[in-house]
Amino acid sequence: MAELVDLAGGIAELVRDGDTVALEGFTHLIPSAAALEVLRQRRRDLTLVRMTPDLVHDQLIGAGCARRLVFSWGGNPGVGSLHRLRDAVENGWPAPLEIEEHSHAGMANRYVAGASGLPFAVLRGYQGTGLGAHTDTVATVTCPFTGENLAAVAALRPDVTVIHAQRADRRGNVQLWGLVGVQKEAVLAATRSLVTVEEIVDELEPRPDAVVLPSWVVTAVAVVPGGARPSYAQGYYERDNDAYRAWDAVSRSRERFTDWLAEVS
Amino acid sequence: MRPTADELMTVTAARALAGHVSCFVGIGLPSTAANLARRVHNPDLSLIYESGAIGARPSRLPLSIGDGELAETADAVVSVPEVFNYWLQPGRIDVGFLGAAQLDRFANLNTTFVGGTYQRPTVRLPGSGGAPEIAASCREVFVMVRHSRRAFVAEVDFVTSAGHGTGPGFRAAWGLRGAGPVLVVTDLGVLEPDPVTRELTLTRVHPGVPVADVRAATGWDLRVAPDLGTTEPPTSQELSVLRRLTEGSSP
Numbered sequence: 001m002a003e004l005v006d007l008a009g010g011i012a013e014l015v016r017d018g019d020t021v022a023l024e025g026f027t028h029l030i031p032s033a034a035a036l037e038v039l040r041q042r043r044r045d046l047t048l049v050r051m052t053p054d055l056v057h058d059q060l061i062g063a064g065c066a067r068r069l070v071f072s073w074g075g076n077p078g079v080g081s082l083h084r085l086r087d088a089v090e091n092g093w094p095a096p097l098e099i100e101e102h103s104h105a106g107m108a109n110r111y112v113a114g115a116s117g118l119p120f121a122v123l124r125g126y127q128g129t130g131l132g133a134h135t136d137t138v139a140t141v142t143c144p145f146t147g148e149n150l151a152a153v154a155a156l157r158p159d160v161t162v163i164h165a166q167r168a169d170r171r172g173n174v175q176l177w178g179l180v181g182v183q184k185e186a187v188l189a190a191t192r193s194l195v196t197v198e199e200i201v202d203e204l205e206p207r208p209d210a211v212v213l214p215s216w217v218v219t220a221v222a223v224v225p226g227g228a229r230p231s232y233a234q235g236y237y238e239r240d241n242d243a244y245r246a247w248d249a250v251s252r253s254r255e256r257f258t259d260w261l262a263e264v265s
Numbered sequence: 266m267r268p269t270a271d272e273l274m275t276v277t278a279a280r281a282l283a284g285h286v287s288c289f290v291g292i293g294l295p296s297t298a299a300n301l302a303r304r305v306h307n308p309d310l311s312l313i314y315e316s317g318a319i320g321a322r323p324s325r326l327p328l329s330i331g332d333g334e335l336a337e338t339a340d341a342v343v344s345v346p347e348v349f350n351y352w353l354q355p356g357r358i359d360v361g362f363l364g365a366a367q368l369d370r371f372a373n374l375n376t377t378f379v380g381g382t383y384q385r386p387t388v389r390l391p392g393s394g395g396a397p398e399i400a401a402s403c404r405e406v407f408v409m410v411r412h413s414r415r416a417f418v419a420e421v422d423f424v425t426s427a428g429h430g431t432g433p434g435f436r437a438a439w440g441l442r443g444a445g446p447v448l449v450v451t452d453l454g455v456l457e458p459d460p461v462t463r464e465l466t467l468t469r470v471h472p473g474v475p476v477a478d479v480r481a482a483t484g485w486d487l488r489v490a491p492d493l494g495t496t497e498p499p500t501s502q503e504l505s506v507l508r509r510l511t512e513g514s515s516p
Contacts, residue, residue: 026316026345027331051345052394075391077329078292082391089389090381101377103393104315105349112346124354128427128439129397134383149440178336179316182345209342234333241328 002172002195002218007227010194010220011037014160015046020070022049022158022190023056026181027077027239030231031164032056033224034196038162039063040265049158051107051182055230055247058082061097062257068098070156072107076251079244083251093254101135106153110137111182113155114189125151161190164228165213166235168197169204172215178234180211187213196224198236268499270411270452272507273471276499278362278409278450280306285359287311289399292330294409295362297511300326304506313358315395317343326510349395353402356442361403365410366390367421370464370485371435372408372428372446374400375421383423393425400426405447412451418484429463453479455496459488469494 005013015021015038023031023038035056038046047068050057054076060066062084074085088097102110109121122141132138137154163183165176174195176183187193195213200223204212230243250256268276275298282288282302290299290312300323303310311320316331320340327335336342343352352358365374376396380387400406406428410416428446429435436445449456454470466488467479472495480487499507 027329028316028333028336071392073391073394077331078327081389086389090386101392103397104345104395105354105398108346108349112350123350123398124402124440124442125398127401127441128424128430128435129393130377130383130424131393131397178333179318179331179342180344181317181331184344185346211344232333234336239329239332244328 002215003220004172004200005220005222007034007037007196007222007224010222011041014192014194014220015043015162016159017043018045019159020047020049022156022161022186024050024161024163024181024183024186025228025231026052026179028179028181028231029164029176029183029228029233030054030056031162031196031227032229032231033227034162034164034194035060036264039065049156051104053082053085055244058084058247058251061085061088062094062251063261064094066097068100070100072102072104076244076248079248084257087254100137101131102138102153103131106138106151108182110153110156111185111189113153114157115185118155120152120154122150122152127151156189158186158190160192160194161186162194163187164196164233166197166233167199167201167204168195168221169201172218172221173204174213174218174221175204175207175210177207177210184211184213188217192219194220194222196222196227198225198227198233199223266501266504268504272499272504273496274409274411274450274452275301275507276503277455277471277496278407281407281448281450282310282360283307285310287313287358288360288362289313289315289353289358289403290362291364291396292327293364295364297326297507298409299362300510301503301507304510305503311340313348313352315345315348317345317348319343319352349398353398356402356404358403359405361399361406363396363399363406363408363426365408365416367416367418368408368410368428368449369418369421371430371432372449372458372465373421373424373430374408374426374428375423377423377425379422396426400428400445401441401443403443405444408446408449410449410451412453412479412482414482414484417482429458432463433461453482464488466490467493469496471496472498
């Protein structure tokens with residue numbers, strides 16, 4: 001059963017130096033507060049996994065928490081580059097960053113394989129592109145029934161997955177809705193999981209479009225109202241597009257980023 | 266109202282969506298064009314965003330592919346694995362709409378890096394996202410790129426998404442089941458693959474654009490169709506709807 005924890009305690013216990021950590025959210029419900037707590041606790045040598053690394057990954061990479069990034073699209077949506085990610089890849093600042101790069105379809109299927117207890121997933125993907133030559137978790141398999149060549153991608157099995165959801169009940173059952181991304185698969189693929197939520201309620205009111213993660217597949221739940229900001233939580237608050245635009249200027253210069261880091265640390 | 270170069274490009278691309286059922290939309294110019302098409306040229310067009318919104322009807326242009334309004338107005342909201350596996354992969358979606366930092370004469374697209382090497386790039390770009398499989402699996406692909414020698418290059422630094430590869434037969438040999446890029450819309454005109462060689466050929470210019478300007482902005486010896494046409498200028502309705510759509514929404 002999921003344990004109710006405070007955010008700092010949950011991160012301290014569940015996210016360890018050297019871990020493979022999936023912080024997931026597809027634009028909606030990004031676990032921003034939890035990621036900042038990882039940064040504040042100065043975790044090091046992390047392999048960060050995320051389909052769409054955004055501000056939180058820019059922050060973690062700029063702060064030197066990451067050794068490796070496993071991803072499929074690294075940008076500030078609608079705004080431009082993640083300058084801390086670029087600085088790490090282009091110039092090795094503050095430290096070199098290994099990258100393991102996929103397409104969205106590939107990453108989504110890697111989580112599905114992890115959640116399904118399979119060693120790999122099969123898809124039509126990567127054909128004719130340059131990615132396979134650089135990424136050793138992509139291969140070609142032949143269908144045993146038709147002889148067709150298809151892409152195989154290795155399962156993702158994070159040590160810990162961290163997500164944000166709208167709410168949980170007192171027993172730790174978690175409910176999320178709206179754009180639910182790949183969070184269910186990311187939690188089920190991981191050894192441990194931490195879910196931050198907007199609120200704890202006595203009873204989860206059923207919603208036809210909601211994903212429910214039963215308490216017994218979640219390791220810990222922490223109440224963090226506003227924990228997705230500047231991303232959004234449907235039904236609670238809107239996406240702060242201005243904050244995404246404003247991050248561009250902070251991220252663009254090492255000096256301004258370093259000042260930001262000193263302020264939040 | 267004189268249209269800007271971006272407006273000419275957006276209106277031309279939006280018109281091409283007339284008669285199609287569904288469109289897989291990336292953010293930026295493709296999203297603007299698809300939303301314009303739904304308002305003017307094709308009210309029933311189903312917009313599909315990789316965030317899981319199927320049949321989204323945003324009232325204003327979203328900044329990201331996952332803005333809340335996409336889910337709130339969609340016919341269906343599905344998970345990300347489902348978007349790619351059930352909707353895109355089987356070839357259910359008519360048109361995929363992509364941009365790129367670089368493309369070559371066979372419309373191979375690069376959104377990965379420019380300059381240097383993969384390991385140590387001069388400019389690292391965001392990467393693949395959904396593009397490789399959109400380019401592979403949509404029935405047709407439309408591309409929108411502003412015309413310049415930096416973008417229209419003899420050789421892309423990286424093939425993020427396959428167009429027509431090295432020419433005839435490439436897509437079939439790699440098992441790419443969609444038709445690939447059939448239309449490249451730029452701020453100078455329209456390019457389409459030659460039916461035989463698959464090489465991008467200039468088939469239309471925007472009003473008043475000399476062919477020499479298009480050639481000068483292309484990093485290879487650009488072929489020009491013998492029956493070169495001119496795009497119809499945007500109507501005042503197209504322009505006023507487009508301007509209402511983009512008002513205050515650009516970053």
